[in-house]
Amino acid sequence: DIVMTQSPDSLAVSLGERATINCKSSPNILHSCNYKNCLSWYQQKPGQPPRLLIYWTSTRESGVPDRFSGSGSGTDFTLTINNVQAEDVAVYYCQQFSTPPVFNFGQGTKLEIK
Amino acid sequence: QLQLQESGPGLVMPSETLSLTCTVSGGSVRSSTYYWAWIRRPPGKGLEWIGDIYYTGIINYNPSLKSRATISVDTSKNHFSLKLSSVTAADTAVYYCASQTHLGFDYWGQGTLLTVSS
Numbered sequence: 001d002i003v004m005t006q007s008p009d010s011l012a013v014s015l016g017e018r019a020t021i022n023c024k025s026s027p028n029i030l031h032s033c034n035y036k037n038c039l040s041w042y043q044q045k046p047g048q049p050p051r052l053l054i055y056w057t058s059t060r061e062s063g064v065p066d067r068f069s070g071s072g073s074g075t076d077f078t079l080t081i082n083n084v085q086a087e088d089v090a091v092y093y094c095q096q097f098s099t100p101p102v103f104n105f106g107q108g109t110k111l112e113i114k
Numbered sequence: 115q116l117q118l119q120e121s122g123p124g125l126v127m128p129s130e131t132l133s134l135t136c137t138v139s140g141g142s143v144r145s146s147t148y149y150w151a152w153i154r155r156p157p158g159k160g161l162e163w164i165g166d167i168y169y170t171g172i173i174n175y176n177p178s179l180k181s182r183a184t185i186s187v188d189t190s191k192n193h194f195s196l197k198l199s200s201v202t203a204a205d206t207a208v209y210y211c212a213s214q215t216h217l218g219f220d221y222w223g224q225g226t227l228l229t230v231s232s
Contacts, residue, residue: 001177040218042161049210049222050161056217093161097218101166101174108160 002027002096006106012114019081021109023094026075038097041070041079044108045090054079055097081111089113116141118211118223125229132201132228136211137193144169149214150194152185154207155225162207166214167194201230 005024013019023039037057042050052061054070057077067082081088094106122134136150143150151166165175167185175183179198187194198205206229212219 038216042218044161049212049225050219051222052218052220061217061220091160095161095218097216102176103163105161105163 001102002104004094004096004104004106006092006094006109008109009107010110010112012112013081013084014114015086016083019084019088019111021079021081021092021094021111023072023077023079023106024075025077025096037073037077039070039072039077040095040097041068042093042095042105043088043090044093050093053092084111084113086113116213116221118213118221120209120211120223120226122209122226122228124227125231126201126205127232128202128230129200131197131199132205132230134196134209134211134226134228135193136195136223137191138213139192141213142189143187143192143194144189147215149174150187151212151214151219152183152196153210153212153219155210156204156207164196164198164209203230206230 003026007022039057041054043053044050053064058070069080071078091108091110093108096104117139119137126132149166149168152164155161165185167173167187182199184197208225208227210225211223213221
């Protein structure tokens, strides 16, 4: 089974600063993916369902602000939020999409404003 | 634009079977684009994929739940369903239905809280 581990579990960032969330897969998902690096990121605000932010590691979903960016390959992936805004307070999840028929989420990272 | 809406009992007794339905509007469950998925979030925990179904009847399950979960689709009613047997308190969660492509889960229902308690 692929296990997705996010770090940190939570972080507090000042408004306008940068937030970086890491996601590590074990084992390497690149070779078992039929498409590009099949790693997605989701944002879940309190009381709302998750929202797809990024797919294929670095492609922003339509309507997602460009301060959100994704990077990485192989086993290590990163979600970066530049110029953090108050509305970015949420739990962020990575999710691998490379080994159907099982899809795994990371445990989540809670972003708060300092 | 797709809209998904979960419906269910809210409260289930331990050892019983929970049943949830997801009604799809703005599109068809017979779409060749989508698999239809169930995902849950237990209180204080992260998201867990339960399984998915394609309208032709192809079904995939999370191995951790496979023996207890049954997913089905009713194309005449444009909905799909989840049954989870022998529930325990550990199955208490917000249950979401979602549309699934190779890009990820792009449309979600609002979620329905299901509590297992006597």
